[in-house]
Amino acid sequence: MKTLYALLSVVLLFAAISCNKKADKKDDQSKKTSEKVIPELKITIDSAKITTFYETYPKLVKFQNDVLALYKKNHSTQLWLDNKGVVEYGNTLFNKYKGLDREGLKANFPYNEQVSPIFEHTSVNKLSQVDTDLILSNLYFYYVQKVSGVDEKTTRALEWLLPRKKVNYQVFSDSIYKKATISDDKKSKMFSQYYKLRDALHQYREIEKKGGWKTIEAGDDFKSLKLGDSVATIGQIRERLYITGDLKENSKSNICDTLLIKAIKNYELHHGLTPKNTIIPEHIAELNIPVSDRIKTIIANMERCRWIDPALEKGKEYIEVNIPEFKLYLIRDHQIAFVSPVVVGKAMTKTVIFSGLMNNIVFSPYWNVPTSIINKEIKPGMAKNKNYLAQKNLEWNNGAVRQLPGKNNSLGLVKFLFPNSNNIYLHDTPAKSLFERESRAFSHGCVRVGKPRELAIELLKQDPAWTPARIDKAMHAGKESWYSLKKKVPVYIGYFTAWVDRDGNLNFYKDVYQRDESLIKLLTEE
Numbered sequence: 001m002k003t004l005y006a007l008l009s010v011v012l013l014f015a016a017i018s019c020n021k022k023a024d025k026k027d028d029q030s031k032k033t034s035e036k037v038i039p040e041l042k043i044t045i046d047s048a049k050i051t052t053f054y055e056t057y058p059k060l061v062k063f064q065n066d067v068l069a070l071y072k073k074n075h076s077t078q079l080w081l082d083n084k085g086v087v088e089y090g091n092t093l094f095n096k097y098k099g100l101d102r103e104g105l106k107a108n109f110p111y112n113e114q115v116s117p118i119f120e121h122t123s124v125n126k127l128s129q130v131d132t133d134l135i136l137s138n139l140y141f142y143y144v145q146k147v148s149g150v151d152e153k154t155t156r157a158l159e160w161l162l163p164r165k166k167v168n169y170q171v172f173s174d175s176i177y178k179k180a181t182i183s184d185d186k187k188s189k190m191f192s193q194y195y196k197l198r199d200a201l202h203q204y205r206e207i208e209k210k211g212g213w214k215t216i217e218a219g220d221d222f223k224s225l226k227l228g229d230s231v232a233t234i235g236q237i238r239e240r241l242y243i244t245g246d247l248k249e250n251s252k253s254n255i256c257d258t259l260l261i262k263a264i265k266n267y268e269l270h271h272g273l274t275p276k277n278t279i280i281p282e283h284i285a286e287l288n289i290p291v292s293d294r295i296k297t298i299i300a301n302m303e304r305c306r307w308i309d310p311a312l313e314k315g316k317e318y319i320e321v322n323i324p325e326f327k328l329y330l331i332r333d334h335q336i337a338f339v340s341p342v343v344v345g346k347a348m349t350k351t352v353i354f355s356g357l358m359n360n361i362v363f364s365p366y367w368n369v370p371t372s373i374i375n376k377e378i379k380p381g382m383a384k385n386k387n388y389l390a391q392k393n394l395e396w397n398n399g400a401v402r403q404l405p406g407k408n409n410s411l412g413l414v415k416f417l418f419p420n421s422n423n424i425y426l427h428d429t430p431a432k433s434l435f436e437r438e439s440r441a442f443s444h445g446c447v448r449v450g451k452p453r454e455l456a457i458e459l460l461k462q463d464p465a466w467t468p469a470r471i472d473k474a475m476h477a478g479k480e481s482w483y484s485l486k487k488k489v490p491v492y493i494g495y496f497t498a499w500v501d502r503d504g505n506l507n508f509y510k511d512v513y514q515r516d517e518s519l520i521k522l523l524t525e526e
Helices: 002-034 047-056 058-073 088-098 112-120 129-148 152-157 169-177 192-209 232-243 258-269 281-287 291-307 310-314 371-384 432-436 452-462 468-475 516-524
Strands: 317-322 327-332 335-345 355-363 394-397 400-403 414-417 441-443 447-449 481-494 498-500 506-508
Touching: 047 058, 047 129, 058 129, 088 112, 088 129, 112 129, 192 291, 192 498, 232 258, 232 281, 258 281, 291 498, 291 516, 327 452, 335 432, 335 452, 355 452, 355 468, 371 400, 414 452, 452 468, 452 481
Parallel strands: 317 481, 335 441
Antiparallel strands: 317 327, 327 335, 335 447, 355 414, 355 481, 394 400, 498 506
């Protein structure tokens, strides 16, 4: 009997489960029948609607061709909207746009008042679905243009002739078409210096939020301060250096001690000044430059970084010259292999910002005098002194003038050629004293190298036959000889007034050609 009851219980249990399953199935079918199937959102955005859009929003017309191509590729349907509203990557785009200030840029989209209500919900979005989608496509191209830097035509007008980073709008168009997310920093490819300067911008903006730094009051009769001096100005200098991290602790002492001298030397080193054991008016003037001006300088140089092709850094060996820093670097295997001070062009004969491929080293060179110098200097000199050519070691050469090889030759004992239309090259110079100056803008445009022999030795390491002794002999031979490099070396002549070095130190240099102001104006104008 017990067995029968147990069996009956099992049968009833299975029956109940079976009934419940049937009931659930009926309920599911009932729910599916009652639910309305919402069709996929499909908005037609054809060329006629796009043309009408730009009649309403004429300030965006420069993006019209890109937008037309984009929607044509997407079969004239929307890109940024679905049944729930703006898609996820549309919200990411708006957040990126609102974060342009972090990139040192102004978020001044011409129709910001129409865009913001789409996302911020502080007011009603009055745009139609078609115009909403179109204005977001235009916001995308606006954002891409901003983060890619001003166009090449503008940079050429700013006399920047280094190879530009190529902006492929088609790639960006494809990323929208494929519903890709807006790239973040890990996926984007920028010149590495850009990210370092962006961190510096954040640091200096934090300093600005806290009130920046106070002006150091040194007095009109101030001449210098040295170790052991005790005045209130010392305390002000100490506080100023502490704010930017040049001094790790602020003892608030008004006595000039070894820690302060070491800190001021470190500051000078990273501001284009020669480190000294005294504090002079020039140092006070540099310390008193407002944090707001330093921020503008960082922003200007972030923009210059947007123009640099990041592939430049991938080169196995190349030379870079930073005009405001007055220095040359030979980079090999991503490390600094050699550094030399340089003299660059003066304000009237600026060194050109460009690049080339070094292919020849010329020992004991002639100097073929440019026509401009012949007309401005040599002919007037000859008119005053009939022995002018002989005294300057010059000679006529087929209707032109050249200077004979030798230690007094204006190119010194060696020059480094990278063919270019600007007739710019690197060379030695007999005027060695100029390398002791802090500001070294004295040439007619070419770059004079402070350590030319050492540079030749470094470049010729690729050829064991050219020992230092052989290089010395060729440099002092008094007869011109050419060496063709087995592998051409890229040379990049740039212009950066703010730069974060490989040790993480932020450096500022004087704007020797006054290029920052016009760039800042361009970046901040509406």
